[in-house]
Each structure stands twice: as structure tokens, then as C-alpha cells.
Amino acid sequence: MRRFLSLGLLCLMLLSITVTAQAQTNSTASSTDDTAALELLEALDVESYTAKSEAITAILQSDDERARDWLQALLDGRLQRTEDGRFVLVLENRGRDWPVADVLTGEALGEMSRRDLERVGINNNLRNQLRSAIAVVDLYSPNVERRRTSAERLLGEVDSDLVQPINELIEQEEDDQVRYRLTQAVAIYRAEAGEMEGVEALDGSLHPRSRVALSRAANGDDPVVANAAAASLAGIEQQLKINRGLETLYFGLSLGSVLVLAAIGLAITFGVMGVINMAHGELMMLGAYTTWAMQQLLPGQPGLALILSIPAGFMVAALAGVAIERGVIQFLKGRPLETLLATFGISLILQQLVRTVISPLNRTVITPEWMSGSLVVNDALSLTLNRMYVLGFALVVFAGLMLIMRRTRLGLEVRAVTQNRAMARSMGIRATRVDIMTFALGSGVAGLAGVALSQLTNVGPNLGQNYIIDSFMVVVFGGVGNLWGTLVAGLSLGVINQVLEPWAGAVLAKIIVLVFIILFIQKRPRGLFPQKGRAAEG
């Protein structure tokens, strides 16, 4: 125990050192930036327009995030100097007094009389230079990320003035992605101008802007170009259809993974133990609130808090589950309908408890940076990362549960007690202890589901309620007492729901799925994968 403590302390120390060090480097970096930036701006305020032009190029080549704003302000005549030589941005040049902001920090400096300000002047040549420069300003940045976003912005924005500088940039560019985007941007311009070369280059491109360009080309005057463009378009439509299918599948699997997570704990308590726990959803809610509480305890460390809440959420829900089992369910053994009612009462109490103690409103759980954003497969298909993590998490939890049920002593005992309680007891298995452990396991998994859900939906007192009916449906559909059945049922219901959604709408899709399950149970009362043998006769 002591060793763990000292280890923890050490970790904390290391963490604080790195954090302070980082903070220091940040502050020094920004102060050198500002001196350099001032020099760049200073160079603009000269008489000679040739010198000004060079100064503009210098600003373009500096990797300063504010360069775009400065150049835009210069173009609009809003870059001005005060009498004491300070550079300011005029936010609105109307009336007598103008609101201004500091050019370096962007901090508002209040209003200044227009007489106290002097404009940094430009001429028409500079104006043209600035216009094309602003469009491509970030393309000169040494930062790859910014070149990429800037190149993406250029799609469909290229005009005759820009083609030349962009072609030059393409030759210099080292990053494949930026080069690809720039080529595409030029191709879009060419295709819209009705050039065959552009149409050919756009073949197979899934970007919506490319399609616009191609359809314009398809309506062009030159029949050869128009035909080629139409053929390309047809191919692209085909591709898009496949991608849309993949996207639906992904969303379906994602929804399915949520259902699996919600139902898999139930598959243990209901499927294996035969206990109806209507408070299962509220155990998920406890897991989600644990995540929230963790993030409150560790402000500024959402990722760490999330990882720590996996074991914490499991423990909280498992303990609550044990309390429910010992406090209520054990007295109702063999009376499933009464168990259902009692645990429903518990779910009401837990919900109201959260409303009273924490708040009736939803709480925000922060998504850590490494989980936000999305994985871009191509222009038509990008997969959100948080859903992917939840999908992976669901599969890991499933595999873990399978291992426990198949490979551990606990799993063996659980199966023995479910199949024949009296016989198992006479073989020396402590059935009561097995009950507690199983229920704790099922409840703990509900807690894990809650932790995962906190990344996808609102964390509020009603979180569990929304999932309880769905989870029971999944378990019953999959076949009670069969974990594989739960996995298959959850994932397939998720996919079915997503496939139906586009043409039926979200609510109707859900209704259709519910009615489908109700009818399915009539046809096969024991689910997709019924248990075989005498245990199933009940």
C-alpha cells in the first residue's frame, strides 16, 4: 500500500514539473513572437511601395497566425498607428471615435479619436498583391496543418489570378495532401472553365465541390468535355453510394455498440441469473456521473479522468448493485415479477436522488482531445473518433466478460449455479457468494457502459431510463443467457435502426424496430440463439 502511495506521489511530482516547464516555454515563445511581429509591422510603415511589397512578402513567410488578420486589415485600411507609434486594428471605422484593438494581442483598447490615428497606406498594386496573398497566405506557412486547411479552403475559390502562384506552390510543396488539394483546386477551376484537362483530373474525386465543377462542365458547350464530365459524375455517384452505405454501417455499428454495452450487463444479471433488474439503466447513469465527478476532481485533465473513471465507474456501479442485491433482490428469489417491481422502485429512487443531490439538469462531460475529431477516410467519408473508441471499448468489455464466464473459476461457478443450484451447492459452491459476485459483475459492466455513454450523450438523471427498454429488447432478441446472442442482437439492431432512419425518420425507425422485435418474439419466444437443453425449459 505504502509503495503505491509513494509511486503515486512521484507521478504527481513529475507531472507538475513537466506542466510548469511547458508553461514557461510557452510564455518565452510568445514574447519572442511579439518582438519579431513588431519588426515585421514596422517594416510596413515606410515611404517606398517597393519596400512595403517586400514587407508584405516577409509577413507572408513568417509563421504568424495573425498574419492573415494584419493583411486583411491593411487591405481594408484598418491597420493604423497611434501618435505614440503603437500599431492598432480599427474594429469599425465609422463615426468620430473608432473602437480599436491591440494588433498583437487582439485585446480591445476602447475608443480612440480618428484624429489620433494614422493609416498605413497602400496603392492599387499592393491591393492586388494583398488580395491574392490573403487567399493563399497560410499556404506559405511552414506549419503543415495550416497549409492543409488553407489548401482545402481554396477548393472552388481559385480564379485566373491565383492559378499561376498556386502552380508555383504545387511544385515547391512537399506534403502530399497539400499538393493533392492544390492540384484539385486548380482542376476545379479548369473544369469549370470547360477544359478537358481539368475534367480528367477530377475523375474519381469525391469532394462535393468537385461534383459541382463536373456538373457545370457536363452542361458546357464542348460535347466531348461534357460527355467526359458526365461519365466521371456517374462514376462518382456510384462511389458516393458505397461510401454512404459504409457510413450508415459505421453509425449502425456505433449505435449497436452502445446497445451492446447497455445490454451486456443485463445479459449477465437477467440472462444468466434470471433476475430482472429494472434499475440497470440507473446503474449506467451512476457510471456516467462517476465520469463527471472524476472530471470535476481532476480539472484540466479530462483524458486522465476518463481513464480513471473506467475502474471507478465499475466499482461504484458494482457496489450499488451489491447493495441492491443484498438489500432487496435476495428476499424476492423465485418471484421474478415482484423483483421487477421492486427494482423499478429502486430506479425511481436513484433517479430522484441524483436530481436532488446533484441537479435535475444535464451535466457536461468533456471529451478529451485524443477522442474528439474524426478519421478522414476520403472526401465523402469521415468517421468520428469518439464513436470508434466506444465501439472498441464495447468489444473489449465483451471479450473480457466472455473470458470471465468461460475461463475463470467465477464463470464456472456461475454456470454451475444457474444450471442446477442445489447440485452446485452440494458440490461445495457457495451459491449466495456467487449470486453477489455475478450481480456485482453485471452492475459493474452497466457502470462501464455509463462511462462510455458519457462521451456520446447528455449525462442527466434520465440517461438510464432511455436505455432500459432497448437493453431488455436486445437481451430478449438475442436469446436470454447467451452473451454472443446479445452481441449479435445489439449490433444488428443498431444497423437496422440506422438503415431505416433515412427514409423513415428517427422516431418511426425506432417504432419499426420495436414492433419487429415484438413480432419476432411471438415467432421465436426464446430469441435468436435459444438455450438448448433442460435449462431452457424453466
Next chain:
Amino acid sequence: MSLTTESSTNFWLTRPFSERSTQIFLGVLIAALALVTLLHVAVPADNPLHIGAYTVNLFGKYLSYALLAVAVDLVWGYLGILSLGHGAFFAIGGYAMGMYLMRQIGDRGTYGNPVLPDFMVFLNWDSLPWFWHGFDMAWFAFAMVLLAPGLLALVFGFLAFRSRVTGVYLSIITQALTFALMLAFFRNEMGFGGNNGLTDFREIVGFDLRSDATRLGLFLATGVALALGFILCRAIVTSKLGRVSVATRDAEARTRFLGYRVERFQLFVFVVSAMLAGLAGALYVPQVGIINPSEFSPIFSIEIVLWVALGGRATLYGAVIGAILVNYAKTIFTGVMPDAWLFALGAMFVLVTVFLPKGVAGLFRYFKRRKRDDTATSDPNADPNSTPKEASA
């Protein structure tokens, strides 16, 4: 064995009244109706004993809940089917009544359209959906109050009982049924007023819904419906059909082996129960003045079961007591400390199932038996209406 065993007085007309508890219950019910009417009409308004129109209305609401509870007790107590979807039948009956009341508004709505209800005008519909036709006629609407829930129960029950879905599975799919219906009725496209439901009613068969006299009339009508529904249920459970259904509850497989077509008995009782629930809903709607999809919510359906459990399962009169007790408590709680109501409701669920499995009616019997044991009269039929053995899934 919930049946009396007399043979000579076993005539179908008198049989439902053969039990002492039924006679007491009906006596108390009629006395209560008379008393409320008297205190409302004959006692002047400034007298502390006077019962205001609001309270009469509230009592009427309780009585319609009581009828609903009797319907649930019929299937749960005597057939062993824990329906978590009876709220759906109640709501459908309520919607049928609501549609009639909507059509009665006529051109007095906000938009003044003589045929289309306000919400349809608002949605820019130009004609009445097919299922709204006929609801301007009272007889048709009142028939639909019974037929619509009955038909749903018939189809659902036919499918479920034929494939021998029982126990917990049946409970869960009834819950799914009402959940699906709730989602459906929330949609504007369904043509039932969506989220807001049907409201703003004016009159029922020519009587102004806002007048005190109509409220008293509705209260009395609900009381009479409750008495008739109760007698009907007693008639069912004391008949041979009732015996088979109790046998099904206690040992479904054995009853089937004895040669009974269990699913037919189940279906019949289930449909009757659904119709009673629909009637309760139809009486409820004009008294509260609104019907919306929240009546379909699974929580409401499960609450009904609590009323029955609290009052005492398989007694019928217990269901009435439970419904009135719980709803009275709800009125008090939500008025005094609204936050505590869900705690109280949740605690009731737990405490009743763990400590009071036979409900309030079980307590009555317990004291009755103690008294009888004290006076030391030995009677072989001391407890003719013993509470059922648990029907396990």
C-alpha cells in the same frame, strides 16, 4: 382456489355477489357516491363539510384509475399476466373519447373550422384523416372506446398467447408495446395532436364540460362504471372460465395437459381487461380535460401495477383501495413537497413487494383471521379467497 364452493346458490346472477367482501365493497362504493353527491349538492358552500366541484372532479379521476386498476388486477391477479402496457389500452380509450370531444367543439375552435380540429388546421391539413371519421357521432365514439383497445388486445394477445410468450417476457413486450405507441403518438404525422394531445374540450353529449353539474354527473357515471366493471370481473372470476384462468395462473402447463386451450382463456380475459381499461380512459379524459401521449409512458403503466400490488393482488376490491390510496398520496405529495414524490413512490414499490406481498387486502384478512382465531370458531373454509401462489416465469 379463489372460489367459493357453495353449490345450491351457484346461480350466475347471484354468484358474483356471493362473497361477503363484494357485498361490503359495493355497499361502501354506493354509500360513498351518495355521500359525495349529498355533500356537494345539499350542503351550502360555506359549510366545512361541503365538497367543492374540484374535489368531486378529483374523486372522479380516482374512480377512473380504480377501474383501470381492477382491469389490471383481472389479468395479473387471476390470469398471472403482469401487463406493463395497460396504460396503452387506457390511453387508447381516452383518445377515442378525446376524438369525440374534439369533434364536438365544432367551429368554436380558435380557427373556427367546422370539421377539422385546431391542430390539423395548424398543420395545414385540408381534410380529416380516415380514422377520424365517425367520431362526431356519440354512439360510434363510445363503441370505439371499447372496440379499439379490445382490438389491439385481441391482435397482440392472439400473437403472444399462441406462441406461449409468458411471464417476464410477456411483461417486457407489453412494455415495449406501450413504449412504441408513445413514440408513435408523439409524432404529429399520426394525426392525434402529437405532443400536445387533444384538449380544449367544450361539451359531452350536449352538456357543458365546465359546469359543476356535468362534473358531478361524470363522477357518478365513473362510479357506476366502476361498480359494473367490478361486478363483471367478479362474474368472470367466479365462473368456470375464471377457475380455468386461475388454474392457468398457477400451473399453465398442467392446465394445458388437462385439455384446456389455455390461450383462448387467456385471450378472452386479456381482451375484457383491455376494454375495461379503455372505458376507464374514456371516463378519465373528460374529467381531466386533456389526453396526451404521456399516458402511454411505461412508467404510468408500471405505476398501475403498483396500485394493484399495494391494494392486494387477486382481490379486485384491493385494486380499488390501492388505486385510491396511491393517487391520494400523489395528490398530497405533489402539492406539499413535489421532490419527495418519486422517493415515496419508489419506496412504496420496494416496501410493498418485500414486506407486504399481499397488500392492504392481505392485512385486512390477517386481522380478520386473528379475530376469528380469537373467538375460536373452527371453519374449514376459513380463508376461501387465499392469495395466489406465485406464478413463476
